[in-house]
Amino acid sequence: MAEYDKGIRIEGLRKRFGEGEAAVDALKGVNMQVAPGEVVGLIGPSGSGKSTLLKCLGAVIEPSGGRMTLGGQVIFDERWTIDDLSALRRDRIGFVFQAPYLISFLNVTDNVALLPMLAGQPNTEARRRAQELLEALDVAHRAQAMPSHLSGGEQQRVSIARALISRPPVILADEPTAPLDSERAMAVMRILDRMARQYQTAVIVVTHDEKIIPTFKRLYRIRDGRTEEESGEGRSLF
Amino acid sequence: MISLAGRDILHAWGKFVFTGVGLGLLIGVTLTMAGVYRGMVDDARVLLDNSSADLWVVQRGTLGPYAESSSLQDDLYRGILGMPGVARAANVTYLTMQVLRAQGDVRAMVVGVVPGGPGEPGQPGQLVAGRHITHSHYEAVADVASGLRLGEQVQIRRQYYRVVGLTRRMVSSNGDPMIFIPLRDAQEAQFLKDNDAIWQQRRRTTSNPAVARSQVPGLLDALLAAQESNPYVNAVLVQLENGADANETAELIRRWKRLQVYTRDQMESILVGKLIRTSAQQIGMFLIILAIVSAAIVAFIIYTLTMGKIREIAVLKLIGTRNRSIAWMILQQALGLGLIGFVVGKVAATFWAPFFPKYVLLVVQDTLLGLASVLLICTLASVLAIHAALKVDPAEAISG
Incomplete structure (x- = not known):
């Protein structure tokens, strides 16, 4: 069980919005574990608390109770500041969104290398690492292209490269295959799986996508603010 | 980064x-x-610089020739020349008017100066073409901003003037280009009446029994001549001797001549602080x-x-x-x-x-x-x- 401490471990996570009679419990004691190198699915109907859980995991909103460990670090206590949370997101969490949300005025390489460059790393070093990731994700040939000139699949691969640039121990993917057809969706899942194993990253994929649900070996179903662990089919991605 | x-x-x-x-x-x-x-x-500032003057002597109680009208007798400069510290003094008149040329007219400040060379009080310091005014009548030096050309004729009141020299950056505080003409012509132009007005004035004077007295021959002629000439100028420009103190000399002129005198700094503060x-x-x-x-x-x-x-x-x-x-x-x-x-x-x-x-x-x-x-x-x-x-x-x- 110690392996989960290096990935994601959530115990009794609660989130309440509002106070008194108007209070709404969005999360009522969530428990999850994701080991480094593992890709786990998170599914559930609309309003079940997926996005709230993702925001808590992404250090965007503060949980009301419970305990979270991301990449070996217990997060959220009274000592955390906004800058600490920014640094946590920058160094320990990678985000992949439903829409890639690439920065329109930066080329592919600089979109990927942006975070290390903003953190003060030498531009050449950051770009070299970005190039390595782009090669690993088979989009190195579009390194100088602007985001608007990429296909949807290429944009999503670039966003995955951006999520991996800081070698975060955790990646949170929010509907990463939603806008893609079956073939491209499976390609993205293959990449996430490969990158998770290669960089020993714990990956949570929030999805409604029926095409990719069978690919998870393990998944969590969230319902009414509580999670249930299920065994997935673990269908081969290859 | x-x-x-x-x-x-x-x-x-x-x-x-x-x-x-x-x-x-x-x-x-x-x-x-x-x-x-x-x-x-x-x-x-250029207006003051180009006046080549250290002191401006003007009518008492006025702010000088640029900010207010000033009128002085044209023989006062002789007395000023005799004051300690004064090197040169010259009469000057200023009149802003429309000057007629062959095609249209141009708004200008007509400056009456005593004919002379560069460095004389009131004279344009530098010419870009032609020469200074050397004759007592009917010559002009114009600023290039007036658009006038060398040799061109302009009409000021009833007289015609030939442009013999061109100068630059000689403008009034309103930005109107200056046209320099001989002092006598400028005095005449400043107070010139039309023929009907002159005839009417002569008739009134001649029919006035107080002055048309046969017992005093010559009185009427002298009075008519006085009425038709202009012995006034707007200011006397004064240059000081080397080492003379402007404030001391100005004070002397104020006290002994009972005139208003401004130094360069005072005149600049009037122009900048009041006029504009x-x-x-x-x-x-x-x-x-x-x-x-x-x-x-x-x-x-x-x-x-x-x-x-x-x-x-x-x-x-x-x-x-x-x-x-x-x-x-x-x-x-x-x-x-x-x-x-x-x-x-x-x-x-x-x-x-x-x-x-x-x-x-x-x-x-x-x-x-x-x-x-x-x-x-x-x-x-x-x-x-x-x-x-x-x-x-x-x-x-x-x-x-």
């Missing part, structure tokens, strides 16, 4: 350049307005309004540009970009826009300044002050956009 603002500007350079050009034209107008004020002050004060205040108001309009435009543009990138800002915040990096990006864009605008404005002002009818003086001091003001205005204008960007919740980047 990568410059997000710089990359955004390079990516959308057309938008920035066109916006910057629009802003730049506004800044150009602002710099030009400042230049108009500087030009007025410089015109006033209202114009300066007018321009100052324009400058304030233009600064506010510029600030509003920059604020609106930067706010709109920032709002157009709100999703990207949310993503930047979510993936860990610090607030200060985002604020710096917006500030850099505002400053970049201001710099583009300033360069365009400076070039535009430099280009169009010579085409203004009055002198526009663009000085480095105003340019630097303008640059600092633009950067300050852009910084203030970006505050609204930075505030909006910092309020963006990174959670907005996560769907649901």
Whole structure:
């Protein structure tokens, strides 16, 4: 069980919005574990608390109770500041969104290398690492292209490269295959799986996508603010 | 470190350049307005410099020949010449009027000077063509801004004058070009009456029994002659001997001649502090309004540009970009826009300044002050956009 401490471990996570009679419990004691190198699915109907859980995991909103460990670090206590949370997101969490949300005025390489460059790393070093990731994700040939000139699949691969640039121990993917057809969706899942194993990253994929649900070996179903662990089919991605 | 603002500007350079050009034209107008004020002050100083005078002797109780009308007897200069410390003294008249030329007319300040050479009080210091006035009548030296050419004839009142010399930067405090003519002609022109008025005056004087007295032969003729001549000038320009103290000499003339005397500093304060004060205040108001309009435009543009990138800002915040990096990006864009605008404005002002009818003086001091003001205005204008960007919740980047 110690392996989960290096990935994601959530115990009794609660989130309440509002106070008194108007209070709404969005999360009522969530428990999850994701080991480094593992890709786990998170599914559930609309309003079940997926996005709230993702925001808590992404250090965007503060949980009301419970305990979270991301990449070996217990997060959220009274000592955390906004800058600490920014640094946590920058160094320990990678985000992949439903829409890639690439920065329109930066080329592919600089979109990927942006975070290390903003953190003060030498531009050449950051770009070299970005190039390595782009090669690993088979989009190195579009390194100088602007985001608007990429296909949807290429944009999503670039966003995955951006999520991996800081070698975060955790990646949170929010509907990463939603806008893609079956073939491209499976390609993205293959990449996430490969990158998770290669960089020993714990990956949570929030999805409604029926095409990719069978690919998870393990998944969590969230319902009414509580999670249930299920065994997935673990269908081969290859 | 990568410059997000710089990359955004390079990516959308057309938008920035066109916006910057629009802003730049506004800044150009602002710099030009400042230049108009500087030009007025410089015109006033040049007017004094070109008078070649150390003291201005004028009618008592008046502010001198430029700010108020002044009238002195034209023989007073002889007495002034005898005062200690005075090297040279010369009469001068000033009259602003429309001067007729072959095609149309030109507004000018007609200056009556005693014929002489350069360095004489009242004479134009330097000529760019031709020669100084050497004859006592019907010669003129004109400023090139009048558009007159060498050899051209102009009509002042009833007389014709040939332009024998051209000078430069000899303008009144209003910016009207000067035309120098001999003093006697100028005195005549200043008080010249039309033929009917002269005939009427003669008739009235002749029929007046108090002066048309046969017992006093010559009285009527002398009175008529006095009525038809003008023994007045507007001022006496005084040059001091080397080492003479202007204030002491001025005090002596005030005391013994009972006239008003101004030194160079006093005359400059009259011109700058009184004559062009209202114009300066007018321009100052324009400058304030233009600064506010510029600030509003920059604020609106930067706010709109920032709002157009709100999703990207949310993503930047979510993936860990610090607030200060985002604020710096917006500030850099505002400053970049201001710099583009300033360069365009400076070039535009430099280009169009010579085409203004009055002198526009663009000085480095105003340019630097303008640059600092633009950067300050852009910084203030970006505050609204930075505030909006910092309020963006990174959670907005996560769907649901």
